Amino acid sequence: MKALCWHGKEDIRYDTVPDPEIEHPRDAIIKMTCCAICGSDLHFFDGFMPGMKSGDVVGHEFMGEVVEVGAENRKLKVGDRVVVPFTICCGDCEQCRRGNWSVCERTNRKKDLGDLTFGHTTAGLFGYTHLTGGYAGGQAEYVRVPYADVAPVKIPDGLSDEQVLFLGDIFPTGWQAAAQCDIQPTETVCVWGAGPVGQFAIRSAVMLGAEQVIAIDNVPERLDMARAGGAITIDFDEECVLERLQALTAGKGPDKCIDAVGMEAHALRSLDSMIDRVKQSVMIERDRPHVLREMMYVCRPAGTLSIAGVYGGMVDKIPFGALMNKGLTIKTGQTHVNRWTDDLLQRIADGQIDPSFVITHTVGLEDGPSMYKTFRDKEDGCIKVVMKP
């Protein structure tokens, strides 16, 4: 079959690889009908994600049709149409039973690496680093789904692939980012980053009743889309973020702050960002936490910081004094996708939201390698790339 494979920094190839096979009775094989490039995929594309191996099949946002099912899988049958969450969950461990799906204790088959890196293993992820299991990903014609009797979400007829594809990652990620803020009707929510996750976080905050939603970015098309979703926007290339936030919140600061940027903050004009970049280049800091610093500084006392953006390792110069003295709460984590999928699928079916609004480019899988760069460089107004086999 054909698949997109990682071969190094900025080196994604459309390769021929062996077809996946059922390896365990709970597995299923999915014929991919629609997949996407996620912002998290850019971390390995840009060489910031450790533990990748040449030839890895990448991608964790995908859906398709079930073409083969293991003997013990009672949930799926051939012909089912499913969205597959990016987290692989066993459904049996203590964390899965608590609904903490993204920290499943069993599915990372490279558990030792997970333990070594993060202290404790987290769930296995599709098409990502070997620190999270090294499972083959979904930017491929066929995908083996382990524990396929747990996480995959069956899709009813009448909804298009484009409407439901993002249930596997970015819609629940944006939703969880907003939901864990416990938004009150008088509150201002500020979202750093108006990429795909940021766009869903904005709409989720609106749907969850925020009085005011503010989005920060510097890409005009993304800011346009953010405004369309109900946000007031700040272009950090043109305006002083701190001054605008003070003005928009009567000097109080946003009550809830969402980081939809993560480890590769591009606000390079600020001094701390320049220092981060230098330190990152000589391997004395892994991530660029400009957004974290800014959130801690501007957030209203007793507020909440919700971190949906992905971080990989060490960060420096965090204003922990501000965090502690203002009594801020941090909520973060990879998304517990299956916490939200039933509810969000119903909202899509009800017509409350059509997630396909975020798709700006639809291409064939064979065009994937070039689209990584287009997406990364935000060329041609690119916000979200969907690929079809």
Add this chain to the structure above:
Amino acid sequence: MSNSTLHPLSRILPTKPYGPMRSPARALGWLSIGLGLAELAMPRRLARIAGAPNAPRLTRVLGLREIGTGIGILTSKDPSPWLWARVAGDALDVATVGAGIVTRGRPLRTLASVAMLLGIAYVDMKVAEGAPPAKKREKRSSRDYSDRSGFPRSAAEMRGIALKPSSPMGRPQGTATAMSGSPVQPLVRAGEPIGSSLP
């Protein structure tokens, strides 16, 4: 994988090496930093080896310059200006080391160092000539997403929709933030093995 941020764990993973010398420009960046650190740490010894004048302060200044250009090469999307800065620095180095012919009295060693520096300058120049300039993103494309709300009605009308059970599109209160799909079951017994029975 970029080694500018290579995780220490990557060394123990059986992965194809993508070392710091992934591209000539990056190799020169690391060379700059290495040489700069050496000039900072042991200026006298380095000057003696190269047959350059014994001027530790000047050597340290040159070392700082080397580190600066190295970081510039490694961090910037367009390393060309930094590579040309290296070429200019090479000229300075040749002049400095060349002065050792007079002060050191070991012309052969000094000449050998100058020859090596000229060789490095040639490599720097070739790499600088070959480095593609970074493409700058147009500030705005022709695409217009100002109508892409994703909502069936205006954002103002959709505000709080997830919390309004009376709304025609609303859902029962509480579902918005409840852990739907998360079966709350009795927890596993203490001591249950984890990380096992992987399919």
